[in-house]
Amino acid sequence: MTGRIAFQGELGAYSHQACTQARPDFTPVPCTTFEDVVEMTRSGEVDLGMLAVENSTYGRVADVHSLLPKSGLHIVDEAFVRVHVNLLGVPGAKLTDVREAHGHVVILPQCAGFLREHNIKGKVSSDNARAAREVAEAGDVTRAALASELAAQIYGLDVLARHIEDHKNNTTRFLVMSRALDASRRSDRMMTTFTFRVRNIPAALYKAMGGFATNGVNMTKLESYMVGGSFTATEFYADIEGHPDDPNVTLALEELRYFTKEFKILGVYPADRPR
Numbered sequence: 001m002t003g004r005i006a007f008q009g010e011l012g013a014y015s016h017q018a019c020t021q022a023r024p025d026f027t028p029v030p031c032t033t034f035e036d037v038v039e040m041t042r043s044g045e046v047d048l049g050m051l052a053v054e055n056s057t058y059g060r061v062a063d064v065h066s067l068l069p070k071s072g073l074h075i076v077d078e079a080f081v082r083v084h085v086n087l088l089g090v091p092g093a094k095l096t097d098v099r100e101a102h103g104h105v106v107i108l109p110q111c112a113g114f115l116r117e118h119n120i121k122g123k124v125s126s127d128n129a130r131a132a133r134e135v136a137e138a139g140d141v142t143r144a145a146l147a148s149e150l151a152a153q154i155y156g157l158d159v160l161a162r163h164i165e166d167h168k169n170n171t172t173r174f175l176v177m178s179r180a181l182d183a184s185r186r187s188d189r190m191m192t193t194f195t196f197r198v199r200n201i202p203a204a205l206y207k208a209m210g211g212f213a214t215n216g217v218n219m220t221k222l223e224s225y226m227v228g229g230s231f232t233a234t235e236f237y238a239d240i241e242g243h244p245d246d247p248n249v250t251l252a253l254e255e256l257r258y259f260t261k262e263f264k265i266l267g268v269y270p271a272d273r274p275r
Contacts, residue, residue, distance in 0.1 A: 002025045002026060002027075003023075003025075003026050003027070003046070003047035003048065004026060004027045004028075004029050004045075004046040004047050004048075005019050005023050005026040005027070005028055005029065005046060005047065005048040005049065005050055005176075006028075006029045006030075006031050006036070006037045006040045006041055006045075006046040006048070006049045006050065007019050007028055007029070007030060007031065007037060007049070007050040008031050008032075008033060008034050008036070008037050008050075008051070008052070008127075009030060009031075009127045009128070009129050009130070010030050010127055010129035010130045010133060011028070011030055011129060011151075011154055012128075012129035012132055012133075012147060012148060012150050012151030012152075012153075012154040012155065013030070013127055013128055013129040013147075013148070013151070014052070014081060014083055014128065014148055014172060015050050015051075015052055015174065016028050016030070016129065016148075016150065017081055017148055017150055018050050018052070018079050018081045018172075018174040019050050021079055021081060022050070022077060022079040022174070022176055023048065023050075023176070026047070026048065029046050034051060034063055034064055034067055035067065037049040037050070037051060037177075038051075038067060038071045038072075038073060038177070041073055041177055041178070041179065042071065042072050042073060042179060044179070047178075048076070048176055048177060048178055049073065049176070049177040049178075050079075050174055050175075050176060050177070051064050051067075051068075051174060051175050051177060052064065052172055052173070052174050053065065053173050053174065053175055054172070054173050055083065055106060055110070055170070055171070055172045055173075056167065056169060056170055056171045056172070057109065057110045057165070057166065057167050057170050058106045058107075058109055058110060060223065061106070065223065065225055065237055066225055068175075068195075068237070068266055069195045069235065069237075069264060069266070071177070072179075073177040073178060073179060074177065074178055074179070074180060074181040074182070074266060074267050075175045075176065075177060075178075075193050075266050075267025075268075075269055076176050076177070076178040076182050076267060076269055077175070077176035077269050077270065077272070078173060078174065078175055078176070078191065078269060078271070078272045078275075079173070079174045079175075079176065079272055080171050080172070080173055080174075080272050080273075080274035080275065081171065081172050081173075081174060082170070082171055083107075083110070083165065083170045083171060083172050084148070084149070084162070084163045084165065084170075085103075085107060085110055085111045085146055085147075085163070085164050085165040085170070086146070086147060086148065086149055086152065086159050086161065086162050086163065086164065087101060087114075087120075087144050087145075087146060087159070087160045087161040087164055088132055088135065088144055088145045088146075088147055088151065088152045088155075088157040088158065088159060088160065089135070089141065089143075089144045089145075089157060089158050089160045090135065090136065090138075090139050090140065090141055090143075090157060090158070091156065091157070091158050092141070092158070093141035093144070093158060093160060094141075094160065095118065095160045095161055097141040097142055098118070098120055098141075098142060098143070098144045098160065099120065099121065099142040099143075100120065100121050100122075100123050100142060100143050100144065101115055101120045101121070101122055101123065101144045101145070101146050102122075102123045102124075102125045102131035102134070102135065102143065102144070102145050102146065103122065103123075103124075103125055103128050103131050103145065103146030103147065104124070104125060104126070104127055104128050104131075104146075105124050107128055107146050108122040108124065108146070110165050110166060110167070110170055111146060111164045111165050111166060112166060113166045114161070114164040114165075114166065120144075122146075125145075128145065128146060128147040128148070128151065129147055129148075129151045129154075129155075131145040131146065131147060132145040132147040132151040132152065132154075132155045132157055133155050135155075135157065136155040136156055136157055144160060145157065146164075149162075171274070175267070176269075181265065181267065181268065182268070182269075183243070183244065183245070183268040185268075185269070185270060186243065187270035187271070189241065189270065189271040189275070190241070190242055190243040190246075190268065190269070190270060190271065191220075191239055191240070191241060191242075191267075191268070191269055191270070191271050191275075192239070192240050192241075192242060192243065192244055192249065192265065192267070192268050193237075193238070193239050193240075193265070193266045193267045193268075193269075194237075194238055194240075194253075194263065194264060194265045194266055195235055195236065195237050195238070195262075195263075195264050195266060196208075196235070196236055196238070196256065196260040196261070196262060196263040196264070197234065197235050197236070197260060197261050197262045198234075198236070198259060198260050198261075199259055199260060199261055201259075204259050204260070205236075205259075207259045208255070208256050208258075208259035208260050209222075209256075210255065211251060211252040211253075211254070211255030211256055212240065212252045212256075214252075215248040215249070215251045215252040215255075216248055217240050217241065217242055217248055217249055217252045218240065218241040218242075219238060219239070219240045219241075220239045220240065220241060220275075221237070221238060221239040222236060222237075222238045223236065223237045223238075224236050224237075225237070235262075240252075241271070243268060244265065244268060
């Protein structure tokens, strides 16, 4: 199958790398914002969307978690991408020349130790690949970009320092989004993602979660975030192992629904191998 897959960032971004890893036959389409990725996918301008949701060093991408429930899209796959951070400079530049390193706000903490060690000041850019492009255009040996080796190839930059991330298991999880929910696939290990709000009764969250424990369903993620800027409206985002048609998952979800409102399944998909 071939098609088009949208991602946030410019060519050479880690999201671009995720697209080539998860859908090598698809044509990657760069977008300025996560909202643009969602809209292009929802409108049918592209077939799929690629969204980064969390990094093992930085944590969750908050904008995406709040965007997913109202996107109208569904998760059809996940992709874990090993994020190698590289210091990219103009041809001929040396590491000792660099005074500023430009990268996305998410990537700067991932290599903070290296930057301190070499007395390099981190500068925020809207996108890592854009930082690479702008460094190439500026032609200044004192400016460098924090980006992928793919970006170095695209924009003609030298890799001044390779794999400078502070944590050597630095990984970002991406979700592949589609207009249609596909619950027909089966694999040895399935994942189900959903959102919900609890009813306004004592211990509602505790009671809602009880069904997963009693039915032996492993919940790998449970996060909460405020809705509409209110301290009283909280939505929960959860990942569990299993398929909604599995008998134990069916029972757990039935119990969850009893104590919650606005329950919505966002996706049913095979677990990626690194999980």
